[in-house]
Structures are given as structure tokens and as C-alpha cells.
Amino acid sequence: MVSVMDAPMRPPLIRKSPVDSPSTAKGATFSWALISRELGESSDGTINIAHLAVDRHARSARAGKTAFRFLGADGSTRNVSYGELAGLTDRFGNTLKSLDVKKGDRVFVLCGRICELYVTVLGALKIGAVVSPLFQSFGPEPIRSRIGQAAGKVLVTTASAYQRKVAVLRAELPSLKHVLLIDDLGAGTIAGTLDVHTLLRAAPETPALVPTGPEDPALLHFTSGTTGLPKGAIHVHSAVLTHYATARIALDLHPDDVFWCTADPGWVTGTSYGIVAPLVIGATCIVDGADFDPLRWARILESERINVWYTAPTAIRLLMKAGPELFAGHRFPVLRLIASVGEALNPEAVWWGQDVLGRPIHDNWWQSETGGIMIGNTAAQDIKPGSMGRPLPGIAAHVVRHQEGEPVTVIEAPDTVGELALETGWPSMFRGYLDQPARYRECFAGNLYLTGDLVRRDADGYYWFVGRSDDVIKSSGHLIGSFEVESVLMEHPTVAEAGVVGKPDELAGEVIKAFVVLKRDIEPTEDLRLALMAHARRRLGAAVAPKEIAFVPALPHTRSGKIMRRLLKARELGLPEGDSSTLAQGEEI
Amino acid sequence: MTQKHEQIRTEVLAIVRRLAPEVDPARIIPDKSLRAQIDLDSMDWLNVLATIHEILGVNIPETDYGKVVTLDGIVAYLAERIPAAPQE
Numbered sequence: 001m002v003s004v005m006d007a008p009m010r011p012p013l014i015r016k017s018p019v020d021s022p023s024t025a026k027g028a029t030f031s032w033a034l035i036s037r038e039l040g041e042s043s044d045g046t047i048n049i050a051h052l053a054v055d056r057h058a059r060s061a062r063a064g065k066t067a068f069r070f071l072g073a074d075g076s077t078r079n080v081s082y083g084e085l086a087g088l089t090d091r092f093g094n095t096l097k098s099l100d101v102k103k104g105d106r107v108f109v110l111c112g113r114i115c116e117l118y119v120t121v122l123g124a125l126k127i128g129a130v131v132s133p134l135f136q137s138f139g140p141e142p143i144r145s146r147i148g149q150a151a152g153k154v155l156v157t158t159a160s161a162y163q164r165k166v167a168v169l170r171a172e173l174p175s176l177k178h179v180l181l182i183d184d185l186g187a188g189t190i191a192g193t194l195d196v197h198t199l200l201r202a203a204p205e206t207p208a209l210v211p212t213g214p215e216d217p218a219l220l221h222f223t224s225g226t227t228g229l230p231k232g233a234i235h236v237h238s239a240v241l242t243h244y245a246t247a248r249i250a251l252d253l254h255p256d257d258v259f260w261c262t263a264d265p266g267w268v269t270g271t272s273y274g275i276v277a278p279l280v281i282g283a284t285c286i287v288d289g290a291d292f293d294p295l296r297w298a299r300i301l302e303s304e305r306i307n308v309w310y311t312a313p314t315a316i317r318l319l320m321k322a323g324p325e326l327f328a329g330h331r332f333p334v335l336r337l338i339a340s341v342g343e344a345l346n347p348e349a350v351w352w353g354q355d356v357l358g359r360p361i362h363d364n365w366w367q368s369e370t371g372g373i374m375i376g377n378t379a380a381q382d383i384k385p386g387s388m389g390r391p392l393p394g395i396a397a398h399v400v401r402h403q404e405g406e407p408v409t410v411i412e413a414p415d416t417v418g419e420l421a422l423e424t425g426w427p428s429m430f431r432g433y434l435d436q437p438a439r440y441r442e443c444f445a446g447n448l449y450l451t452g453d454l455v456r457r458d459a460d461g462y463y464w465f466v467g468r469s470d471d472v473i474k475s476s477g478h479l480i481g482s483f484e485v486e487s488v489l490m491e492h493p494t495v496a497e498a499g500v501v502g503k504p505d506e507l508a509g510e511v512i513k514a515f516v517v518l519k520r521d522i523e524p525t526e527d528l529r530l531a532l533m534a535h536a537r538r539r540l541g542a543a544v545a546p547k548e549i550a551f552v553p554a555l556p557h558t559r560s561g562k563i564m565r566r567l568l569k570a571r572e573l574g575l576p577e578g579d580s581s582t583l584a585q586g587e588e589i
Numbered sequence: 590m591t592q593k594h595e596q597i598r599t600e601v602l603a604i605v606r607r608l609a610p611e612v613d614p615a616r617i618i619p620d621k622s623l624r625a626q627i628d629l630d631s632m633d634w635l636n637v638l639a640t641i642h643e644i645l646g647v648n649i650p651e652t653d654y655g656k657v658v659t660l661d662g663i664v665a666y667l668a669e670r671i672p673a674a675p676q677e
Binding site: 073137139291292293294295296314318321322323325326475476505507508511530531533534535537538541542543547 | 606607609610611622624625628629630631632633634635636650651652654655658
């Protein structure tokens with residue numbers, strides 16, 4: 001019989017390895033001006049992410065070095081050197097120019113992790129366009145609301161994704177002038193689209209760079225709040241300073257490294273650290289185009305000789321579930337650092353890395369709005385398993401008391417729960433929510449950016465995640481807004497009202513559960529439940545649609561008429577309904 | 590294709606449709622990646638595998654994920670491991 005006594009006793013700290021790179025011991029002399037100089041700032045004040053990530057290397061001894069190595073689901077591989085990438089992105093940039101895409105215009109990309117996605121992002125950045133990668137598992141509704149909100153001018157996608165998800169809503173997107181297809185179907189021309197490869201062949205490989213300033217918008221990452229439409233967080237070209245510095249400090253990434261970021265660029269991690277940061281460093285990036293497959297991942301780590309690996313808690317938990325046998329036949333002698341982001345990583349997972357892969361996992365914290373890693377267990381510091389680590393050099397973090405109608409105050413006492421706040425001024429801080437200035441202003445109090453995450457800081461300065469201060473759902477590391485899901489459910493003719501909550505899940509953190517009130521005289525049958533599920537999945541896509549739908553006679557409301565999602569969640573979890581911990585701060589019942 | 594294969598295929602498609610009821614089985618190309626054709630995220634996929642285990646009694650371990658990429662692959666994999674035709 002197993003008792004708690006059998007659980008291994010683990011120390012609360014993993015000492016930093018003496019063989020870890022000393023390059024991160026730069027905290028004392030850190031400044032953003034120094035980072036800018038290190039990157040070779042231009043004399044005319046211009047700065048361009050794609051130039052620093054690609055062209056700078058293409059004109060150096062690194063031109064022939066592999067920038068990206070794409071691993072296809074079919075076993076194929078494709079290496080693209082920095083020199084080739086410069087040529088491809090120039091061609092793509094010139095293609096966009098020939099389509100009258102100008103600085104500031106928005107370019108979207110919706111496809112798997114294939115070379116064309118990366119060329120689109122970097123080529124668009126090169127000409128000063130603002131680029132937004134979309135999740136491939138988005139359904140038509142999230143695609144429509146994002147492209148529509150941003151008045152997207154160009155979409156680069158595959159023929160199959162276009163036919164399945166975009167063609168039906170094309171008429172609702174008048175801003176969308178051009179759809180460029182990577183034709184994965186071989187079906188030839190589809191009405192209203194252009195073939196990207198034909199355009200690329202015709203485009204000159206002359207330098208496409210358009211001068212951009214440090215405050216010119218570069219990237220648009222959509223994130224979700226509790227209410228309203230998704231928010232498009234705007235990032236500028238000088239964000240690259242954060243990408244570069246944090247890759248060095250938090251990921252210990254060096255030019256000679258082979259780096260694997262498993263995140264899809266549809267998620268901010270997959271852009272900041274799957275594209276920009278490693279290229280600016282001059283490393284080689286592995287890009288796996290296949291779906292998650294534990295054995296495949298073990299093989300990639302080994303055979304591609306990964307030095308630095310950046311992944312996410314859900315993936316780590318799935319690998320843990322597969323059992324240590326999966327990794328038994330594999331060796332990772334060159335794997336130097338493993339990092340994780342997306343949600344708090346449980347201590348067992350940190351230790352699992354140590355036991356099974358030979359390296360502990362370095363958890364870190366950031367969000368779409370911060371643009372880059374802010375807090376981390378760095379290579380230069382001891383790891384506290386379960387903690388997100390300490391603020392990186394150049395980042396000043398605080399725990400604050402933040403209640404509606406009261407001034408925000410800094411909590412100095414250790415081990416006190418409050419909202420995580422960051423002093424403004426780091427380069428990759430978002431510069432706005434697209435067309436939602438009021439929502440942007442609400443994120444700040446004086447010189448503090450309020451993150452919405454509840455944390456505590458221990459006496460050693462390590463931060464520990466406690467929860468969200470709002471009802472945003474975090475599923476597999478992705479923020480999902482209840483509103484977006486509820487709105488789609490309520491479009492169904494049988495639905496009177498819907499309330500959506502995150503239901504705790506061992507692997508995904510949370511999964512989306514919807515509580516649905518049907519209109520009068522509508523029978524709650526299994527067929528109807530399946531029909532609603534199909535409707536939600538068709539409109540929202542698998543990543544955003546609920547995994548569970550339950551019919552309820554009524555939903556709880558506040559006096560002001562808002563759905564009390566926390567009460568729904570308390571009921572789901574079997575907690576006492578009066579438990580005030582499930583109510584938002586200052587929420588009126 | 591044997592009757593056994595056909596029964597397994599029907600059962601697998603029913604399982605997929607329980608989790609992703611929007612899927613039209615007639616449009617699935619059996620020798621192409623299932624997840625590339627229909628919208629299943631990692632959690633959906635795990636649920637499909639767990640339901641296969643529950644209903645058809647075959648556990649597909651993580652090391653075999655590479656063998657169950659296509660509908661044909663899943664059916665062949667299960668057919669090898671199910672001794673008799675599945676019960677109605």
C-alpha cells in the first residue's frame with residue numbers, strides 16, 4: 001500500500017549548475033541602452049526587427065548558417081540559412097509592396113508551422129507592416145473578429161484553411177484586399193485568391209527594408225479578457241531589445257545553440273521566442289510542423305541535438321504521463337537548459353526534468369502584453385520548483401493591492417497575496433489595445449502596469465502564482481475569454497443564455513465548460529447538446545470551443561445583471577456557494 | 590476490407606463524432622492525417638484515444654501515436670489488437 005511516506009522528499013531549491021553559462025551574471029551592469037548598443041543600434045535611430053533578426057546575419061560570416069530547420073510531419077526536413085532567409089523575406093516584402101501594402105498595414109497569417117509562415121512574418125516586418133499570426137485551430141468566428149477588428153489587408157493561408165474557415169466570411173471582411181494561398185491542395189486557383197509562390201517567383205530579391213522607428217508598430221497579438229471582444233495588444237519594433245536580452249538571460253541562448261521553441265506562432269511565445277529572439281541571437285531554430293507526439297519529441301530532442309528547449313506545462317504533463325520509459329532509450333548530452341511558460345509549472349514537473357532529461361525545468365512568467373519574459377528562474381540562479389522565479393534585469397516587479405474604487409498600493413511584506421504589477425518602460429511593453437484606448441488605460445496605475453495575475457513574493461524575492469484576478473480561462477496555456485464563447489453559444493436559436501467557466505483539468509490546467517439555459521419549451525436532449533457542441537466548434541474552432549456543455553434551468557446573476565461565473569465554477573467544483581474566494585474582488589452579489 | 594475493419598471504422602467515427610459532432614465522416618480522406626482534416630486539438634485527441642480505450646478496450650500508448658495518424662492507420666492498429674469483432 002502506498003502512503004504519503006513513500007513520496008520522495010524534495011528540497012525546496014535546485015542549486016544552479018556550475019557548468020551553466022556565466023553570461024547571465026550581468027544584472028549589475030544591465031541597461032536597455034547597453035543592450036541597444038550591443039545589438040548595433042543604427043546612427044539614424046531606425047530599428048527593424050527583421051533587419052536585426054535576418055539581414056544583419058546574412059551580411060556577416062553567419063550567412064551560410066542554418067537559421068531554421070523545418071521538420072515536416074511526413075519526415076521531410078528543410079534547412080534555411082540566414083542568407084536564404086534574407087532573400088526569401090526580401091522577395092516576400094517586395095511582393096507585399098507590389099500589392100500596395102504600406103507601412104502600418106496589417107498582415108495576417110494562418111497556417112501550420114511551415115517555412116511560408118516564418119517568411120510571411122519576417123517579410124512583413126521588413127517593410128514596416130504590422131503582422132499578426134493566427135492560431136491554426138481557430139474557427140471562422142475568432143478569425144473574423146480578429147481580422148475585422150484590425151482591418152487586416154492581407155491574409156496568407158493555405159488553400160485548405162481558406163476553404164474551410166475563411167471563404168464563408170470573406171464578404172464580412174471588406175478590408176481584406178488580398179488572400180495569398182500556399183496551395184496545399186494542388187487545386188489550382190480559388191476565386192478571390194492569389195498564389196503566393198507565383199508572386200514570390202515574380203518578385204525581385206532586392207532589399208525590401210522600409211525604415212522603421214523604435215515606436216513603429218510591428219506585431220499584433222490578440223488576447224482575451226472576461227468581457228468584450230479579444231484585445232489586440234500592439235508591440236513596436238524596439239521590443240526586439242527585450243526579445244534579445246531575455247533570450248540571453250532567461251533562456252541562456254547563445255549563437256552556437258540549437259534551439260527548439262515548441263509554441264505555435266499563433267501564440268505570442270511562438271513569435272517572440274519561436275521567431276524573433278533566437279534569430280536575433282543568431283542561433284539555429286528547430287521548427288516541428290507535426291502535432292504533439294511524445295515519442296517524436298523525444299527523438300527530436302536527441303537527434304536534433306537540442307541545446308535549449310522552451311516548452312509549456314501542458315506538453316510537459318503529457319510527456320510525464322507517457323512515463324519515463326519513453327525517454328529511456330534516448331540520451332540528451334548536449335541539452336543545457338529547459339524552460340517552460342504558459343501557466344505555473346508544478347514542482348513535480350520541474351523535478352521530472354531533472355530525473356528524466358537530466359536538467360530541471362526553468363519556469364518563467366510573461367504574457368501577451370509584456371511581449372517577452374519578465375520573471376524567471378534563470379540559469380544563473382537557483383531554481384525554486386513551483387515558483388516563476390525572480391524579475392529579470394531591467395524589470396521592476398511589485399505585489400500590489402488593487403481594489404475597485406481604491407488607490408493601488410504596493411505591498412512590501414513578503415508572502416502576501418496581491419496583484420503582480422510591473423514598472424513601465426521595458427521595450428516590449430504593449431503600446432495599446434487596438435482601438436480600445438479605455439481598456440488600455442485601465443491596465444495602468446501611475447507608472448505600474450497591472451497584470452491581472454495574483455501572486456505572492458517570498459522573502460528571497462521569488463514570485464509564486466496564485467490565480468487570476470478575473471474570470472479569464474487558461475486552457476493549455478491560452479487565455480480564452482468567456483464572452484467570445486458565450487456569444488457564439490447564444491447565437492444558436494435554442495439558447496437563451498450561456499455562462500462559460502474554466503474547469504480544472506490535470507493536463508490542460510483548465511478546460512472550457514459551458515452552462516446553457518435553453519429557451520422556453522426547448523427540450524434538453526443529448527442530440528441538442530451535440531448540435532450545440534457542433535455549432536460552437538464550427539464557429540470557434542477546437543481551441544476555443546467548450547469541451548463540455550451542461551444544460552441548467554437558470555444562471556446566477558449579480559444585481560447588475562452580470563453572470564456570476566465564479567459561482568458557476570464553485571458549483572462545478574462542489575465548493576460552498578458562499579465561499580467568498582470564488583467571488584471577484586469587490587464583486588457585488 | 591473485412592467486416593471487422595468496417596465495424597471498427599464505424600465505431601471510431603462514432604467516437605470522433607461524440608467529441609467533435611461537427612465532423613462529416615464522408616469527407617474524411619482515410620489515408621491522410623485525421624487531425625489535419627478535422628479540428629481536433631491535443632485535448633480532443635487524448636479524449637478520442639481514451640474513449641477508444643473505454644469502448645474498444647485497446648490502450649494506445651504514447652509510443653504508438655505515430656501509428657495512428659490516419660483513419661486507416663487507426664483502424665489497422667485496432668484490428669490487430671481486437672481479437673473478435675466488436676460487440677454491438
